Amino acid sequence: MMQKKIAAAALSLLACMALGAQENAADIKAEYERQVRYVGLAGVGVETIINRWEAAAPEDPEVYVARFNYWLSKSAAESVVITRPQKRYLGNDPVMTLKDSLGRDVYYFEDVNYDDEAFGEALKAIDRAIELNPQEISYRFGKITSIMDYEKESPDMTAAEILSLIDDYQARGEGWTYAGETLTQELFCQGISEYCYRFFRTASPASYEYFLEISEKMNKLYPDEVVFIDNIGSYWQVNGDSRKALRYYRKALKIDPEDYAANNNIRLIQSSQSRKGRPSK
Incomplete structure (x- = not known):
């Protein structure tokens, strides 16, 4: 009987210790959030708190997101x-x-x-977060955005990460989340389209080509998403092939007759051709 009581007490103690560790990690996270509000992502004392948080919860991906933000802020x-x-x-x-x-x-x-060494530390941290929770897309987006900012006019790594994410999204199927909530296809496509838009705005030769490559890939996977059809039309419009651009814009309008981008760009092309005395086709 006494042995049973001792065993029960030991189990109770272990449970309390585990609960205490969980509470401790939660307390440290709250402390981190307060500190960041006061001093910023890489301010005084932030790294020390992250180290304590990691010691308390080494399998929590949010620890490594915090470390990623710390090093990214330091690198810039x-x-x-x-x-x-x-x-x-x-x-x-x-x-x-x-x-x-x-x-x-x-x-x-x-x-x-950017400081290359600090940026490398940031990538190590976000890669660890992704390893722990590979289907939390905010981690992927955070990594892609940081690389895009780092690479500027030569976004080779950025494009590779986006293309890899698209493949991974297809391969893994269900289970993706955004900030812990179920990720919809609409939100996924919206995220990729925003990166396409940044490629287009960057307007370097390399970024234009990646803009086209990613838009074509997404169009094959999601043929009813008119934004990617519009993107392909925009690529050809910028490159001076109005006939090919019009073909894609009209394709988009067959899916969504109210599509603003397609309607507006068709008007721009027709206006330009009218001034030059050439009819649109």
Whole structure:
């Protein structure tokens, strides 16, 4: 009888210890959130709290998201002003415009220089979060966005991550979440379309090609999502092939006659051709 009581007491103690550890991790997370509100993602004391949080809950992916945000913030430490000959850079307007000695416009843009070592630590952290919960898409989006910001006009790694995510989304099927809630196909397509939009705004030769590649891939998988049909039309419109662009815009309108992008771009093409004296086809 005494042995049974001792065993029961031991089990009760273990349960209390486990509960205490859970409460401790939750308390540390709350402490982290308070500290970040006061000092920012990489402020004084934040890393120490993350280390304690990881010790208390080493399998919690949110720990590594916090570490990712810490290192990402540390990596983007230097804000600079750069010059470009074009009026836009990464889709942004210049902060000011001056003339050079020949009277030509020189455009000045705000930019961020990243510390490679700190950025590498950020990627290690988010990869660990993804390893622990591979179907939480906010982790994937966070990684992709950070790489896109880092790569700027040469988004090779960004495109590879997006294409890999699309394949993974198809292969894994159900079970995907966004911030813990069930991820819908609509939200997934919206997320990918936003990255396509950023590629388009970046307007570098490489970003335009990835814009087309990803849009074509998504169009094959989701043929009724007109945004990707519009994207393909926009690619050809920018590259001067109005006939091919019109074909895609009209294809989009067969699915959604009210599609704003297709209707608007058709009007732009027709107006341009009218000014040049060429009928649209």
